[in-house]
Amino acid sequence: MNKPAIAVHAMFPLAYHQTHPSQAAAHIHNADTLLAQGRTIARAGCGLSGWRAHDTISTRGCFLRNAFTYVFPPPLAPTTADVPSSAVKEWNTRPSESEIFSIAGLRPFESTLVSLPPGNPAVLVHDQKLDDPPQSPKKRVKVNVDVGPLDELIPLPHYISAPLDVRIPLPRSPLDIHPTFAPIPPQTTSSVEDLLSSIYARVAWLIPVRGVQPWNDVSRASVALGHLSVLGPGHLPASDIVWTHDALRQFWTFLCSCSETQGSVTGPLSLSFHTAPRSSSMRSQQGTTLPGASPCHLANNESEMTSSDPEPLMPIVRVLTDIDYVKVYCDAPWAMSVRRMLAQWTYEEDGCAEGARTVGGIQFLEFAKLVLVNETGEGVLVS
DSSP states (O other): OOSOOOEEETTOOOOOOOSSGGGHHHHHHHHHHHHHHHHHHHHHHHTSSOEEEOOOHHHHHHHTTOEEEEOOOOOOOOOOOSSOGGGSOOTTOOOOGGGOOOTTTSOOOOOOOOSOOOOOOOOOOOOHHHHSOOOOOOOOOOOOBOOSOOTTTSOSOSEEOOOOOTTSOOOOOOOOOOOOOEEOTTOOHHHHHHHHTOTTOEEEEEEEEEBOOSSTTOOOEEEESSOGGGSOTTSSOTTOEEEEHHHHHHHHHHHHHHHHOTTOTTOSOEEEEEOOOOOHHHHTTTTOOOOOOOOOOOOOSSSGGGOSOOGGGHHHHHHHTTOEEEEEEEEGGGHHHHHHHHHHOOBOOOOOOTTOOOOOOBOTTSSOOOEEEOTTSOEEEEO
């Protein structure tokens, strides 16, 4: 070290290696003298500034934080200011004449550079997309659609009524669910809310299985042969539904389990599956790729029976005759709870064809646009 330093080891026993017995008294006298001098130096040094604890890892176990090192304070940096602080003007002092410059009195700037700036070559922006070969349009995946009858796809009965056992506890109040919906004219938002708040009203959700329902902005549906793993992404809009035989059977089993659940949050449910046999001419079209309509007969056991004037419903009935669909009846206050239940149902594919990609859980009705009808079969809303 260039700077002077002193290390004082306080309360550390001194060891003496006596080489001859005659030197013991002299060593003891010297030890007392040295200890007294050390205490005097320590008392004199502790009163000064600049002492700090010696925190060295290698000596922490030896001295137990009793070692100290004295260093002098660092020197002050020399000042480089040309103007002393006493020469600084007071606040709000007006500047002197030598500190004021007029723009009009300044001479224009004259450059001493007489050569032109070097010219930079123009940079050509090359579009790599122009050199790429034109991409062919994406091929739509050919979906082998089932257009045959679906009578035997789901086991009988195709109508399951709600349980009427008085021993079954009443369902609790419906959850406060406010999904988005679009009223079907002439219905309005106010009239729809009045209907959904009526505890005596019975409504039904129409889940298309095959065909297009007679309302605007609703989901189309078709039944594909085989597994969903053979279908490529983007083969249909997100709101459209493509069923398989196994998915439709799982969905019907799920609905039956919900209707049998006591005290369900969806209230008492009734189910019906509407289908009709195909004509011989339509059977010959099996294997086409068109998600077209499929005639089925309307077997409404709960809604249209209460209609006092069926004439306005005849056009809808005629169109529904050509559509395969599942109907889920529920009490009006629980309609939106049923819609959320339908959206959350997930289909798990049991097995895939050889070489097909693996398909995880699929929520068929999450983005579907379903129609809610009232007791007379009139469309109320789309959700």
